[in-house]
Amino acid sequence: DIQMTQSPSTLSASVGDRVTITCRASQSFSRWLAWYQQKPGQAPKLLIYEASTLQSGVPSRFSGSGSGTEFTLTISSLQAEDFATYYCQQYNSYWTFGQGTKVEI
Amino acid sequence: EVQLVQSGAEVKKPGESLKISCKGSGYKFTNYWVGWVRQMPGKGLEWMGIIYPNDSDTTYSPSFQGQVTISADKSLTTAYLQWKSLKVSDTALYYCTRCYGFEGEFDYWGQGTLVTVSS
Numbered sequence: 192d193i194q195m196t197q198s199p200s201t202l203s204a205s206v207g208d209r210v211t212i213t214c215r216a217s218q219s220f221s222r223w224l225a226w227y228q229q230k231p232g233q234a235p236k237l238l239i240y241e242a243s244t245l246q247s248g249v250p251s252r253f254s255g256s257g258s259g260t261e262f263t264l265t266i267s268s269l270q271a272e273d274f275a276t277y278y279c280q281q282y283n284s285y286w287t288f289g290q291g292t293k294v295e296i
Numbered sequence: 297e298v299q300l301v302q303s304g305a306e307v308k309k310p311g312e313s314l315k316i317s318c319k320g321s322g323y324k325f326t327n328y329w330v331g332w333v334r335q336m337p338g339k340g341l342e343w344m345g346i347i348y349p350n351d352s353d354t355t356y357s358p359s360f361q362g363q364v365t366i367s368a369d370k371s372l373t374t375a376y377l378q379w380k381s382l383k384v385s386d387t388a389l390y391y392c393t394r395c396y397g398f399e400g401e402f403d404y405w406g407q408g409t410l411v412t413v414s415s
Contacts (some may be wrong), residue, residue, distance in 0.1 A: 192358075193310075225401040234391055234408055235333075240369065240401040278341055282399045285357065286331070286343035 193218050193281050197289035204294060210266040212292045216278035219259045223283040226255055226264045229291075232293045238277075239264065269294070298322040299390050300330075300406035304352045307383050315378035316409045318392030325373040326350035329395040331402060332377050336388045346353060346395065347375055355398075382413045 194217040204210050214224070222242040227235040237246045239255035244263055252267045266273055274296060279289040301319040314387040318330060349368040357367070368375040369405035373411040375392060390409050 204300075223399065227340075227402075234405040235402075236405070237401060237403050240403075244390065246403070278400070280341075282401060285355070286346075288341040288343065291340045 193284050193287050195281055195287050195289040197292050198277055201293045203262045204269050206269055206271055208269045210269050212264045212277055214262045214289050216260045216281055220259055220283035223281060224262050225280045227278045228275055299403050300404055301407045304390055305410040310413055311381050313380050314382055315376050318342040318375045318406050320373045326370050329398060330375040331393040331394060331395050332390045333391045344367055384413050386411060387413045400403055
């Protein structure tokens, strides 16, 4: 099984900040990684797939990068509506989620 | 518009059986896999299993193998998740998801079904 570890678990930030979340995999793979955003009381929403491809309709302030065992999600300028929990997910071998990163004020 | 609409919240007692549903619309149901994801109260996301409705090919996470059964009825464009004997620890929010190709990202999600198991 591929284990995914996100850091940090919680991130305190302000509107306008540049935010980076890291996801580390227990085994190396190329680009089969997705990022999801979940707001309280809502289903997760796909933001990025194949490590760096923005899902249709997702604002361009979100970006993803990485390969191998380290991947990152960056929000270039945090907006009020971005306060949420973010999950990475590998789909190189079945599916595994990271434990989540809560972005709070 | 692609939609996955799940059945409503359930309250059950330990030992009871349950089957929840996920109806897909707005796309060709048999061309996509349907996955199930568990979210326990205040916790993260866990992949449970996935089914290809066209031929009912199913794969389970080892953590959920033998604990649940995933099925689909392509004529109703509906996938199901069922338990034979619920435990208190099955209390969680369950999401269905759509996935193009085995081992792809989950591009659409249902609204979730809350299952509460309590004596």
